[in-house]
Amino acid sequence: MTYKINKQGVQEGIGQNIFSKIDERFYNKKSFDYNSCITKSVDLVINGVEIASGGERENNLKRFRNNLDYLKIENYEKKYHYFIKALASGAPPYFALAIGWERLLWVLLEPEEFTDLFIFPKDNNGYCLVTKPD
Secondary structure, rough: OOEOOOOOOEOOOOOOOOOOOOOOHHOOOOOHHHOOOEEEEEEEEEEEEEEEEEEOOOOOOHHHHHHHHHHOOOOOHHHHHHHHHHOOOOOOOOOEEOOOOOHHHHHHHHHOHHHOOOOOOOOOOOOEEOOOOO
């Protein structure tokens, strides 16, 4: 899924996160188009590097299911049963934010290579040496 930044610096499109809440103004339109909507999301940027991402999360069950249908997520009742149950129970509005630790360390330590900062480096087969299954 792609998104664009408008003239006001706001991300347009549903973006990559199925949990993102879409701005209320777009739900009130007669013909709703996910590709032209704005999500309530934010990025924390330090010296031009995105350190964290997050935003207000969808707390309306019908709208969450619409997002999953639009993105063609299969078997979502099984995959997201925990979240659907919470929404059906009346989950309150909430906000989430995730920090990219390697990106933060990159800005603070200024290493020569970004790969020097990987907390869980992977081998040639894509396995982490710390968490590799036996």
